Amino acid sequence: MKTQIGYFASLEQYSPTDALEQAIRAEKVGFDSIWADDHFHPWYHENAQSAQAWAWMGAALQATKKAFFSTCITCPILRYNPAIVAQTFATLRAMYPGRVGVAVGAGEAMNEVPVTGKWPSVAERQDMTVEAIEVMRKLWESKEPVTFKGNYFTLDKAFMYTKPTDEVPLYFSGLGPKGAKLAGMYGDHLMTVAAAPSVLKNVTIPKFEEGAREAGKDPSKMEHAMLIWYSVDTDYDKAVEGNRFWAGCLVPSMFKYKVYDPKEVQLHANLVHSNTIKENYMCATNAEEMIKEIERFKDAGINHFCLGNSSPNVNAGIDIFKEIIPAVRD
Numbered sequence: 001m002k003t004q005i006g007y008f009a010s011l012e013q014y015s016p017t018d019a020l021e022q023a024i025r026a027e028k029v030g031f032d033s034i035w036a037d038d039h040f041h042p043w044y045h046e047n048a049q050s051a052q053a054w055a056w057m058g059a060a061l062q063a064t065k066k067a068f069f070s071t072c073i074t075c076p077i078l079r080y081n082p083a084i085v086a087q088t089f090a091t092l093r094a095m096y097p098g099r100v101g102v103a104v105g106a107g108e109a110m111n112e113v114p115v116t117g118k119w120p121s122v123a124e125r126q127d128m129t130v131e132a133i134e135v136m137r138k139l140w141e142s143k144e145p146v147t148f149k150g151n152y153f154t155l156d157k158a159f160m161y162t163k164p165t166d167e168v169p170l171y172f173s174g175l176g177p178k179g180a181k182l183a184g185m186y187g188d189h190l191m192t193v194a195a196a197p198s199v200l201k202n203v204t205i206p207k208f209e210e211g212a213r214e215a216g217k218d219p220s221k222m223e224h225a226m227l228i229w230y231s232v233d234t235d236y237d238k239a240v241e242g243n244r245f246w247a248g249c250l251v252p253s254m255f256k257y258k259v260y261d262p263k264e265v266q267l268h269a270n271l272v273h274s275n276t277i278k279e280n281y282m283c284a285t286n287a288e289e290m291i292k293e294i295e296r297f298k299d300a301g302i303n304h305f306c307l308g309n310s311s312p313n314v315n316a317g318i319d320i321f322k323e324i325i326p327a328v329r330d
């Protein structure tokens, strides 16, 4: 499958206006896709933002010409009702045919707890995500009003009048082995987050493919997308510290426990050793080093990159891809 290079325009790290300028610039440089985080609270406290992703996507699609857009990712089970998620992405796809997808996953405490007070177990949230997808697809596809009584969601003669022009590609986020298998069973494509290449190659992708095969799908037609942060600067240490904003994602307890206060996440992020950032994210001083970093994950099986730009000079971190994209796209 052809490798695609996507730009992650972070609405947690940048103002919506700055993220929009980045998206426009990234498309001109040659990125294939643009992805936006869908958050209520951000992964850091100082200088953070948290604009609403769907509102931003409407503006960004209109301001660009051909790049594919998706959230990265939307949790369709607690603060959002899956029927409204389905309606939103049907509307965007109807207006921008071929350019809109949606990525879904089982959520993060920082987005759901502050506005719902609810935080079910991982297993229950995964179960809810699977049911949410069923609701979304029924609304997208049904030619008749839908009545549905699931374990979590209900539809009562619900009809989606503005349908997507064609199928909305659905990326399903799987980080753990069970999540990855569910992604293969219920998603069109895999979405995951930076992990050791050996884990991606030996656990995440095989589990995803196992799930796809069990559901009667052909895994070779399904993308393996991954969000990863990068930072480029001629001063290597500055490049590494550029990625600090996202260091909280490297702390396992952020997922295991109900942490939803960005100040607390930031305290943990600031304790992450710089070597951990170097190992898990991309830190580079020039295009050649970035190409090597991307190749490392291509070799592990990733074929759609969502690259979060944490470079000290953000525009330089986009422009350097004029040299990188032709070298890594096959």
Ligand SMILES: C[C@H](OP(=O)(O)OC[C@@H](O)[C@@H](O)[C@@H](O)CN1c2cc(O)ccc2Cc2c1[nH]c(=O)[nH]c2=O)C(=O)N[C@@H](CCC(=O)N[C@@H](CCC(=O)O)C(=O)O)C(=O)O
Pocket: 036, 037, 038, 039, 072, 073, 074, 075, 104, 105, 106, 107, 108, 111, 120, 121, 122, 123, 126, 173, 174, 175, 176, 177, 178, 179, 180, 191, 192, 193, 227, 255, 256
């Ligand atoms: C926690 C793991 O679950 P999994 O279903 O695999 O993955 C969850 C993620 O998909 C979500 O948290 C997702 O919402 C995160 N996310 C995101 C994901 C992604 O791939 C790309 C970008 C983003 C950005 C983003 C996200 N979320 C948003 O709301 N907004 C965003 O913009 C996992 O490890 N699962 C394991 C099982 C783990 C387990 O059972 N652990 C505990 C039990 C703890 C408990 O019940 O509370 C245990 O070990 O005891 C698995 O195998 O699936």
Ligand SMILES: CCCCCC(=O)CC
Pocket: 037, 038, 043, 072, 073, 108, 175, 193, 249
């Ligand atoms: C390891 C999971 C990280 C999730 C990242 C996220 O929410 C940032 C957009």
